[in-house]
Amino acid sequence: MAWAEDAVDAQLREELDRARTRVASQVQLTAYDLIDELVYGLTQDPIFGRPTPVVLAGVSVPVGLGTGMQALLENHLSDALVRNPDTHLQLVHCPACTAVVVHSGPEGTVLTRGIDDPELLDRLGDSTGQHALFIDVEAEGAWLVLRARLTRLTPDLPIVWSHTLAASASTPALLRDSAELKSAEDARNEYLDMLHDRGHVAIPLRFSVRNYAGVDTFGGVGGIGAPPFLFIQSGAEITPDPRQAWLSSFILGYAVVPQAYQGLMGQARFSRLLTGKQRSLIHPDLYGFVGGAVMTVWGPSAASFRERTLTADEIVADAAGDDPRATFSTIQFGLDLRLGYRVGLSSFLETIPSLRDSENIGNYMWLFGLEWQTFGTEVTFWF
Amino acid sequence: MGAAATILLPWLWPVYPAPGVFRSKDKARAYHCERAQHEAPSHRTTARVEPPPARGEFRKADLIVCTQPVLPERLRAPEDEVLLRTLDDRTRQIAAAAHALRPELQARTWLVEAHDGSTAVSAKLRFATQNALMEHGLAVSDRTPVLGYGDMQVVTRMGPAAAHPAACSRYSDNGSLLENDVLLVILRPDARATTLAAGVCEQGRWTWL
Numbered sequence: 001m002a003w004a005e006d007a008v009d010a011q012l013r014e015e016l017d018r019a020r021t022r023v024a025s026q027v028q029l030t031a032y033d034l035i036d037e038l039v040y041g042l043t044q045d046p047i048f049g050r051p052t053p054v055v056l057a058g059v060s061v062p063v064g065l066g067t068g069m070q071a072l073l074e075n076h077l078s079d080a081l082v083r084n085p086d087t088h089l090q091l092v093h094c095p096a097c098t099a100v101v102v103h104s105g106p107e108g109t110v111l112t113r114g115i116d117d118p119e120l121l122d123r124l125g126d127s128t129g130q131h132a133l134f135i136d137v138e139a140e141g142a143w144l145v146l147r148a149r150l151t152r153l154t155p156d157l158p159i160v161w162s163h164t165l166a167a168s169a170s171t172p173a174l175l176r177d178s179a180e181l182k183s184a185e186d187a188r189n190e191y192l193d194m195l196h197d198r199g200h201v202a203i204p205l206r207f208s209v210r211n212y213a214g215v216d217t218f219g220g221v222g223g224i225g226a227p228p229f230l231f232i233q234s235g236a237e238i239t240p241d242p243r244q245a246w247l248s249s250f251i252l253g254y255a256v257v258p259q260a261y262q263g264l265m266g267q268a269r270f271s272r273l274l275t276g277k278q279r280s281l282i283h284p285d286l287y288g289f290v291g292g293a294v295m296t297v298w299g300p301s302a303a304s305f306r307e308r309t310l311t312a313d314e315i316v317a318d319a320a321g322d323d324p325r326a327t328f329s330t331i332q333f334g335l336d337l338r339l340g341y342r343v344g345l346s347s348f349l350e351t352i353p354s355l356r357d358s359e360n361i362g363n364y365m366w367l368f369g370l371e372w373q374t375f376g377t378e379v380t381f382w383f
Numbered sequence: 384m385g386a387a388a389t390i391l392l393p394w395l396w397p398v399y400p401a402p403g404v405f406r407s408k409d410k411a412r413a414y415h416c417e418r419a420q421h422e423a424p425s426h427r428t429t430a431r432v433e434p435p436p437a438r439g440e441f442r443k444a445d446l447i448v449c450t451q452p453v454l455p456e457r458l459r460a461p462e463d464e465v466l467l468r469t470l471d472d473r474t475r476q477i478a479a480a481a482h483a484l485r486p487e488l489q490a491r492t493w494l495v496e497a498h499d500g501s502t503a504v505s506a507k508l509r510f511a512t513q514n515a516l517m518e519h520g521l522a523v524s525d526r527t528p529v530l531g532y533g534d535m536q537v538v539t540r541m542g543p544a545a546a547h548p549a550a551c552s553r554y555s556d557n558g559s560l561l562e563n564d565v566l567l568v569i570l571r572p573d574a575r576a577t578t579l580a581a582g583v584c585e586q587g588r589w590t591w592l
Contacts, residue, residue: 019458142451156524166471
């Protein structure tokens with residue numbers, strides 16, 4: 001980067017470093033993908049019929065990026081070749097091959113690398129490597145291009161094999177496992193199989209908290225208000241579509257806080273994927289949902305679900321006799337963020353039509369001509 | 384009102400990715416756009432392009448393919464960037480021209496040299512050209528012909544037009560370029576140039592491609 005050092009000031013150099021850092025990770029993933037594709041190709045169509053010693057003679061990275069990336073690519077290539085003996089390329093250590101050597105003879109004094117002068121390698125007594133593998137990665141417009149060549153280390157230095165691969169920078173990396181390389185087509189099929197293999201029924205375990213608006217939420221007065229209700233829920237989540245764009249769930253729940261309340265509930269929901277046409281294995285997915293629930297709660301706190309403000313007499317009577325009980329239905333809508341088929345975080349608003357005139361429970365907002373009295377949050381796990 | 388909208392709308396929302404009110408010139412310059420054909424967009428166009436209807440279209444539609452480069456602008460010298468952006472195409476063209484030069488050369492062993500102000504770019508040019516020659520089925524060697532110190536003293540004082548024929552002759556005389564060898568040399572004639580020149584040296588004879 002002598003050009004940059006000469007022509008730009010420190011501020012621009014800093015800007016270039018930031019830009020370099022930003023693109024390096026993307027370039028690195030795409031370059032890894034190209035290396036995986038190269039090694040996979042070699043496992044399918046090996047150059048040699050039997051294991052052959054090969055020196056990794058050089059890995060060069062796009063002009064403008066640093067030597068750190070060169071080391072990363074070199075390690076990844078070595079790792080992929082070692083884990084895939086079917087390539088029949090056996091990496092060997094040959095210090096004299098890549099070292100710069102000075103030697104004098106009748107033809108003059110020559111400065112050369114060992115791999116450029118196989119006769120010199122012979123004289124140095126290092127004949128461990130029979131072939132030299134060269135890898136070059138270059139950014140060409142919107143493409144990252146990988147070139148490879150294999151040179152036989154004989155005096156003629158013939159190139160016995162070469163290959164060029166290109167990947168668009170906008171193509172997401174396949175992130176294949178080096179020990180189990182597969183073609184891009186197989187990797188995509190495996191991805192789709194994983195989506196299909198999720199099955200049509202899943203069993204979630206959900207913890208939810210329902211917060212009921214107080215009547216004084218927006219400046220009103222009166223009422224005793226309901227405490228937050230904590231439910232543990234489980235049931236079945238059903239999808240007719242392997243892409244899981246549509247989901248329906250049927251859940252039963254139980255709530256208990258000793259001396260305060262107990263409750264049972266049944267809930268049905270329909271969810272629609274909002275981010276894309278199918279569930280992603282690697283990105284979070286956001287669903288929107290609507291549903292309904294039927295709940296029955298009993299215990300001292302259930303008194304809040306009466307329509308009228310509690311009187312002192314009612315409170316005393318409740319304490320002396322049976323606990324108050326309330327049964328009601330709800331309508332809800334909300335958003336559900338799911339991470340990797342394992343964890344979901346959701347929030348929702350719920351309306352209780354039978355309690356719209358309640359003097360004990362207020363509302364968070366008016367929407368679609370309804371009072372939304374409940375704000376709920378949930379954490380869901382799938383096993 | 385309608386007339387004002389007709390005038391203002393293309394200015395406010397110009398055709399992507401042209402610069403406008405909501406897209407700066409810097410951002411627009413980050414894209415490389417090329418006009419393509421509906422029938423055969425390009426071997427490098429990954430987007431699926433719908434073919435035109437069999438009975439033709441009511442209005443003429445242009446197909447412009449815009450791509451965002453892997454590396455942002457200014458990360459490397461402009462003269463290097465312009466060369467590397469089309470490295471594959473350029474080296475393939477050179478290899479095709481060399482391959483088509485004379486039929487008898489196709490049986491020879493090809494050596495490649497590249498000369499550019501930047502050592503890294505030279506290495507890239509050489510690598511890409513070697514692979515392009517291999518794709519033509521030619522025998523390619525990684526050898527590099529060498530000149531003695533005295534030859535270097537003379538050749539480096541010459542201009543490119545005279546230096547390469549002279550070097551070619553010396554390669555043949557000093558035995559570093561064998562009778563069966565063909566040397567393909569790629570060079571940038573001027574440090575500011577964005578074009579490449581190439582020549583072939585065989586049996587002491589130099590030919591510009």
